Amino acid sequence: MKLSVNLNKIALIRNSRGSNNPSLIDYASQCIELGVDGLTLHPRPDHRHATSEDAINLSKLCKDHNIEFNLEGNPFSMPDGAFIGFQELCAQANPHQVTLVPDNLQQITSDHGWQPGFLDNELKGFIGSLKDSNARTSLFIDANAEAVEYADNIGFDRVEIYTGPFAKSLEERDQTNLALCKSNIIECINLAKQSMLGINAGHDLNLDNLPHLIECGSVDEVSIGHAIITDALKFGFEDTIMKYIKAVRNNY
Numbered sequence: 665m666k667l668s669v670n671l672n673k674i675a676l677i678r679n680s681r682g683s684n685n686p687s688l689i690d691y692a693s694q695c696i697e698l699g700v701d702g703l704t705l706h707p708r709p710d711h712r713h714a715t716s717e718d719a720i721n722l723s724k725l726c727k728d729h730n731i732e733f734n735l736e737g738n739p740f741s742m743p744d745g746a747f748i749g750f751q752e753l754c755a756q757a758n759p760h761q762v763t764l765v766p767d768n769l770q771q772i773t774s775d776h777g778w779q780p781g782f783l784d785n786e787l788k789g790f791i792g793s794l795k796d797s798n799a800r801t802s803l804f805i806d807a808n809a810e811a812v813e814y815a816d817n818i819g820f821d822r823v824e825i826y827t828g829p830f831a832k833s834l835e836e837r838d839q840t841n842l843a844l845c846k847s848n849i850i851e852c853i854n855l856a857k858q859s860m861l862g863i864n865a866g867h868d869l870n871l872d873n874l875p876h877l878i879e880c881g882s883v884d885e886v887s888i889g890h891a892i893i894t895d896a897l898k899f900g901f902e903d904t905i906m907k908y909i910k911a912v913r914n915n916y
Contacts, residue, residue, distance in 0.1 A: 665878065666701035667912045668734050669905070670866075670889025671722070675705075676713035688718055691901070692725055698905045702732035704887045706765070709747040716748045716756075723757040734887060735759035736804075738767050739790040740783070751793065758797055763824055763864070763887075764790070765804040777806035777826045780814035791819050802864055807848040812855045822862035822884070825852055827877065831868035834876060846880055853881040871895065874911045886912055 674691045678684060692703055705722055707714040719735055726733035735757055743749035754762055764787070766778045778787075791801055802822035805811035807830070815823045830849060833841035849865075856863045862884045865877060870891035877883065888908060896904040 665883050665912045665914070666732075666885040667908055668702035668704045668732065668885055668887045669695045669700050669892060669908075670704040670706065670887050671695075672706055672713045672889050673893040675715070675718055679711075679713060688714075689721060689725060692722055694901065695905060696725070696729045696731060698902060699909055700731070700905065701885070702726070702734055702760070704734040704736060704763075704889065706736035707747065707753065708737075708767070709741050709744045711746055716746065716753050719753055719757045719759075723759050726760070732760040733757070734761040734763055734802075734885075736763040736765055736887075739764050740786065751790065754794060754797070754799065759799055761800040761802060761822075762794060763802040763804055777804050777811055778814075780810055784818065787818055800862070802862070804866075805852075807845065807852050809851055809855050812852050812859065812861065816859040816861055820861065822864055823852070823856055824864035824866055824887070825849055825883075826867050827865050827869055827873075828867040830877070831870070831873050834873045842876075846876065849877070849880045853883065857882075871907060871911055874908075875914075878914055 671688055671692060674686055674688050678686055678688060695703060703722055703726055705714040705719050707716055707719050723733040737750045739750055741750040794801060800821045802824050803815040803820045804824045804826060805815060807825050812823055830845035833845050853863055864885045865883050866887040869886055869888050892904055892908060
């Protein structure tokens with residue numbers, strides 16, 4: 665399992681003071697030096713945290729250091745002020761992986777996967793527009809078989825399983841829902857493998873629930889941001905990154 669660190673929260677703290685402190689590039693460079701497998705950004709059209717410029721700069725940094733940059737967002741987010749639009753952002757940043765998420769400005773964070781039947785033809789068209797860039801494509805999905813089959817039919821390379829309900833059931837010690845969530849994740853992993861799709865996972869993952877996710881089966885990559893930054897307040901940034909690297913490599 666590979667670890668991609670989402671740096672949105674670093675950008676959020678930076679923006680709160682209207683300066684470049686903390687520096688997104690400095691923390692990205694620290695992550696790279698410590699041995700993470702990739703970096704992730706999910707710019708929103710209101711630039712509430714990561715900006716279009718951040719994504720372009722971070723992609724260049726990743727290419728310079730031969731690690732993956734994962735760009736997340738809604739494919740249909742149009743240009744709005746300083747936000748250059750998601751399709752143009754993909755063209756300028758040229759990320760290694762593009763993860764498509766059905767978010768909107770009213771959402772505090774991504775809270776559900778792409779629903780089969782929503783703008784199918786437009787989604788296929790967007791995937792087609794990325795073919796020349798050689799970017800790997802991933803669809804953020806709820807943990808169910810229908811969503812995996814949908815991603816396969818549309819033409820994605822990977823799925824990213826939304827792990828919010830799984831994390832919540834574990835935090836609340838709801839064993840019934842936890843068993844159901846794990847069963848759904850296992851089903852998704854198995855079906856994705858049968859369909860020759862790569863498997864990512866993300867949302868509310870942390871040091872406590874990663875071992876339970878690992879029990880579900882082989883996942884290619886996890887993207888983690890919020891928990892890393894909150895844990896960094898307790899352990900320090902460097903120690904926290906090392907704890908997560910050990911966790912995803914199942915080496916406690």
